[in-house]
Amino acid sequence: MWIRSTLAYRTSFVLMALGNFAASALDFVAIVLMFSQIDALGGFTLPEVAFLYGTATLSLGLADLLLGSMDRLGARVRDGTLDTLLLRPVPVLAQVAADRFALRRLGRIGQALLVLGWSVTRVEVDWTVGRVLLAVVTVLSGAAIFAAVFTAGAAFQFWAQDAAEVQNSVTYGGTTMLQYPPTVFARDLVRGVTFLVPLAFVNWLPALRLMGRPDPLGLPGWADFLGPAVAALMCAGAGLAWRHGLRAYRSTGS
Amino acid sequence: MWYTAVAAGSFRRYATYRIATAAGVFTNTVFGFVIAYTYLALWAERPHLGGYDRAQALTFVWTAQALLAASALLFGGGLDELQARIRSGDIAVDLYRPADLQLWWLAADLGRAGFQLIGRGVVPMAVGALFFPLALPADPTTWLLFLLSVALGVVVSFALRYLVSLASFWLLDGAGLALIAGLACMFFSGMVLPLRAFPGSLGDLAQLLPWAAILQVPTDVLIGARSGASLLRGLAFQAAWGVALLALGRLVQAAATRKVVVQGG
Secondary structure, three states: OHHHHHHHOHHHHHHHHHHHHHHHHHHHHHHHHHHOOOOOEOOEOHHHHHHHHHHHHHHHHHHHHHHHHHHHHHHHHHHOOHHHHHHOOOOHHHHHHHOOOOHHHHHHHHHHHHHHHHHHHHOOOOOOHHHHHHHHHHHHHHHHHHHHHHHHHHHHHHHHOOOHHHHHHHHHHHHHHHOOOHHHOOHHHHHHHHHHOOHHHOOHHHHHHHOOOOOOOOOOHHHHHOHHHHHHHHHHHHHHHHHHHHHHOOOOOO | OHHHHHHHHHHHHHHHOHHHHHHHHHHHHHHHHHHHHHHHHHHHHOOOHHHOOHHHHHHHHHHHHHHOOOOOEOEOOOHHHHHHHHHHOOHHHHHHOOOOHHHHHHHHHHHHHHHHHHHHHHHHHHHHHHHOOOOOOOOHHHHHHHHHHHHHHHHHHHHHHHHHHHOHHHHOOOHHHHHHHHHHHHHHOOOOOOHHHOOHHHHHHHOOOHHHHOOHHHHHHHOOOOOOHHHHHHHHHHHHHHHHHHHHHHHHHHHHHHHOOOOOO
16 A cells, blocks of 8 residues: 555655665765775775675665664654554554555665676676575575664664664664775774674675685684574564563553 | 744754654764774775865764754755645645744754754764864864854755755655755765765866855864865855855745645635
8 A cells, every 4th residue: 555655646756766776876876986086995896895885785675675664663652653553453563564665665775786786797706506695695684684673673662762763873874884894994893793783794794705805803614604593583582672662562641 | 033932942842852862863973983984994095085184084074973963964854844834735824924934944944953063963073082083173263163154054954955845835745856855965065975085077066066065164164174265265155055045945935835725715
């Protein structure tokens, strides 16, 4: 239904989809502008950075397509419209995710695919079946990790109500970070996104292995394949947080 | 005065959302860290890119994060409410009021920006100064000139957003246009990369467009990249764009209000 309703204002829909494409493309334009002045950033070439950019953005785009509406939960808690969802015989999580489901988010996915496609032809990787599989698994488990963050962020809204932006700092801020090579950042920051909020498993670790680069923390080799396990753990944790939040929810005015 | 009351009311209104403000500060700070490190890597590769030294480049990052909400660098800034009023028809009530529509919203926007400069600007800047060597001026005059330049930038930002909002009179749903205007602002204000670091003629062009008045000029004033005659030219550049865009807003407003048909009246 939300798909049909967004298509009703056709000019606006086209502008929104284009805008979404351009919004995420701008980050890449910034990177290209940087590379018009330099040959390597943190020791990485433009195709290598483009590969990091493509995988991180694609993962975020997929998670955002499914669960990007979750940040509206705070507004629903504030104005009390969440109660309506509780009355329906459909899981609340599914309803919140489908709320204002926005097809225009395909713009970001399309843009990420373009950059990723370009980088794959330029980056120096000997593509075997195993490596292709690792790349695909990386993107999917990365999307699951971001989906867990979206869900956990929404669960946090049951208490905070008005702090949707904190979630943005992890999802969008994290993606911005993952678009650049880990060598750019201070060691402590890299540790933080490996052990604290394990975003490094979204793309950094597997991508470094594909490109034949050592990871700056010197983790054992098998850590590069932990993406799916980390994603499963995070999704389980986010699911628990969500159920806990939903149970703790008190409607406004009570 | 009518308009000071509107501005003060708007200031108080935004001050009410304390958790949202704290969340915004947190996000600005996280982004500040991420971007600061990428700039460090960029300036390590090309020292003095765009004429900035390392400290100036880092100050640019944190100033951009500090001004993000106040100068509405990613659009927003409350004018989406004006768009909603145009779409729903409530605008008819506003037009009936004995206050000028454009000045009313300008006053509200200045109040909003005033709060967000304090509420969302000071902490990220302080955190940035704590963790990175920033090129902040020691003398109060430069700070005052910076604030003046920020105020002029907010006026230019408002005038642009007001024009976009008025487009709702014709488009009905102006969200798409607002998004694209926001992107143009992000790119041409220097938010994604300082305009001085843009290559060649693209950089020269970008520095003549109105968006340069919103972030690039105020930051250059703060980090000492503009002084003396160049500083005066910068302020005049901002004021000229501000006046021109506000005047254009008046013209469009006049055309739009002639078009309004109140339904069911």
